[in-house]
Amino acid sequence: MIWTLTELAEALGTSFHGPQDRTIESAGTLASAKPDQLSFLANRAYTEQLANTHAGAVIVHPDHVDACPTAAIVSNNPYATWASALRLLNPPPKRQTGVHATAVVDDSAMVDSAAYIGPHCVIGSKARIGSGAVIGPHTIIEDAAEIGENAHLVGNVYVGPRCILGDRVIVHPGVVIGADGFGLAMDQGQWQKVPQLGRVVVGDDCEIGANTTIDRGALDDTQLGVDVRIDNQVQIAHNVQIGDHTAIAGCVGIAGSTHIGAYCMIAGASGIGGHLTIADQVVITAMSTVVTSIDQPGTYGSGIPAQPHQSWKRTLVRLTRLDEWAQRIKKLEKSKQPKD
Amino acid sequence: MIWTLTELAEALGTSFHGPQDRTIESAGTLASAKPDQLSFLANRAYTEQLANTHAGAVIVHPDHVDACPTAAIVSNNPYATWASALRLLNPPPKRQTGVHATAVVDDSAMVDSAAYIGPHCVIGSKARIGSGAVIGPHTIIEDAAEIGENAHLVGNVYVGPRCILGDRVIVHPGVVIGADGFGLAMDQGQWQKVPQLGRVVVGDDCEIGANTTIDRGALDDTQLGVDVRIDNQVQIAHNVQIGDHTAIAGCVGIAGSTHIGAYCMIAGASGIGGHLTIADQVVITAMSTVVTSIDQPGTYGSGIPAQPHQSWKRTLVRLTRLDEWAQRIKKLEKSKQPKD
């Protein structure tokens, strides 16, 4: 789709500097964009690339307009404007409707006539699929599960019995929503499975990354608020609750019954223990281990940056003897005191 | 299914206090249960909720009978009794039998007439599916693999060639059993794949969580004992052996050829190195790194609890200079010694 600068700025609700009739056809990075492409600057680290870009126009913050060597689309939030511009330049294909001949849809399932069910899908009894929803190939929607309007399950997704996904939810391949939680009771030397009777309830506008797993609740539900964004390979255990607009990066694990607030950001590969409460607006840095509740907004972490192996080995030797060193310091202090 | 207290206690093999004809229809938490619901107290932290519950009956330890404001079902192991009660109140649906029309079953596969093969399953040559087994939709059972009696593969499971699952094994969606192990030989600057010829053998009564992977052995087999319980997104490499009744929480990774004993408990997101031996009854705490064998029962760990970012940054600066600080303490001690 080809846009003039005027049209693009108008659609984006921004002002611009540059020739009104310059045409933009697609998008590229500052380093690679060509004269018919749009680019953006959202991170000061790339300011140098701005000076040398061949892009036809660049979305910039007002602070960078003067430094922009080409047409500038001016935004106080260049990255969000960039997201909007990409959607304008790359409109999604028209959504299909109808049920593929190879799909197995139970007679009692309620599939909206404006929904699409792809090849080899399996839709259980009394499942509901909302208007505009796209259920990609090989997806399993178990009995009585509900998929909201305009949801998009890309393909190869599993949604367990009675689980509920809100409107406009996006789910990537390999996601498992509503498997049994890890509930076990030890009885005379044998594990007994504790039936998992709750659901998973996912709010509107959530996005769930590839191969992520969200277990159903034991009795009550596992819940994601609205606009929760989950990356790939995240594990969310039974009865976890996640507040609105929280974002969780790849490989994070959250143990059972933990409640996470709104507008939190959990960086990659962190582990969060069970039965904790994390306040709103908490940031957890990468590969941290959270084992106590956090009741104040702020940034928390315990990741240790990798170091050259030889020096790290020396540090480890010292680390395991910290208690001994502390005793030696106390002894030194004591021996000094009488002389003071 | 509706039960009187008398019937329920009899079925559970417990005593009870309260009206014999009180009826229980379902189950709920102490906080949410209604007068026709059963609840339980297994964790002292919830004793306060017991005092205020509206449940019709509560499963409690003898120590809590007096504190129970409603009917009490008395058990020395309330959580195990709770698991049994949930099964009574929520009997599983009758298992289907037969082969769905869309399943692709090799002529030489041996599917018991009392087994069920769901939509779009693919069953390879000479595979065996035992009596009462339920193979959920989209499951692939490769050539000569064997699935035990009353096993339940929920859906979208992959079982590789010649792998064996025991009786009553439960496998959740997205599990991959019997992919090739990570066996590579460097040869003149190129990796050569080492063929992986072993199997995965899973004992009776195991449960395997969503998106977990268990690689086939290189020559000998990868083995899980009986009643091994594996949570979601666990990675078990080739030739690992796991003892009976061991439980492994989400996101754990176990490297090749490691042997783990019986009745171990490995907490979430821990990593266990290769070629190790872990004794019986070892507990590993969350996000620990195990790099040496453990020959004594007990609890081990190396996870670091997350802290406020600013103080953790200061700690990290000190941490990387531990060796220097140790030298300075030694120097202080030396300078003091002549005076002693």
Added chain:
Amino acid sequence: MIWTLTELAEALGTSFHGPQDRTIESAGTLASAKPDQLSFLANRAYTEQLANTHAGAVIVHPDHVDACPTAAIVSNNPYATWASALRLLNPPPKRQTGVHATAVVDDSAMVDSAAYIGPHCVIGSKARIGSGAVIGPHTIIEDAAEIGENAHLVGNVYVGPRCILGDRVIVHPGVVIGADGFGLAMDQGQWQKVPQLGRVVVGDDCEIGANTTIDRGALDDTQLGVDVRIDNQVQIAHNVQIGDHTAIAGCVGIAGSTHIGAYCMIAGASGIGGHLTIADQVVITAMSTVVTSIDQPGTYGSGIPAQPHQSWKRTLVRLTRLDEWAQRIKKLEKSKQPKD
């Protein structure tokens, strides 16, 4: 397939010691091999097992020929020779060709006549499947994706639109290639999805382990070089680039836009931050956290070996007070100085 020692050594390009007409039928470990089996010694830790082996022949380094109690096949790289021998002893089954009747193949897809498309596969419009490629059951190849010659997608693989896999690539079950990257812009309190327009491009001879995820690039591509070897449950974010012959063990996570060099080895469960550059021939030890670029070859790490819980608890108490201890040492040093 039965081989004489003479035939086997000739096919492997090695010398041997022992009876020319001894026959070898299969392979086993030193401890379990029988007289008609081949074994190998690649790790000095198993030298004792060599002395007691019942194998018919053993692949050994020249240094171990004298210690070998049976026939010896002599190689300077016994493990690589072992890999070759296993392929000779276990030739893969003849690859099938053709399209299974249950596969859904778009009319515009280009499937080579010497390729195989398994049961229930879904092949999108303008997708290309090369000669000799084997696409196992339940695999989804989206529109305009390309699969190279003799590639082997074992089953239940997802390949997103326009993604490219090279020749002889092996992909294990549950792998998701080309899901959207985790690109989000915060706009007035709501997350906005940033369209992910790049591809995943995987070079020749790569192998990708079960349930691994590789996200498509945001604008430019996510790229794997040639002969990159990825284990199970690895997460590779958008715009990551991985150099030729690099090997990545299970459960590793690599954040967006990081470039990893050639011949690197990343051990299990490590996390590598975003926007970093890692040089060639870097080794990262298990469960390390990499948060800065590494410009020199060598070994790096930050994993902490698990310890008995009680002593680790004491260490943690000291660890969080390192800053305080450092101050106390400084004070001690100061109090001493005037006397020097």
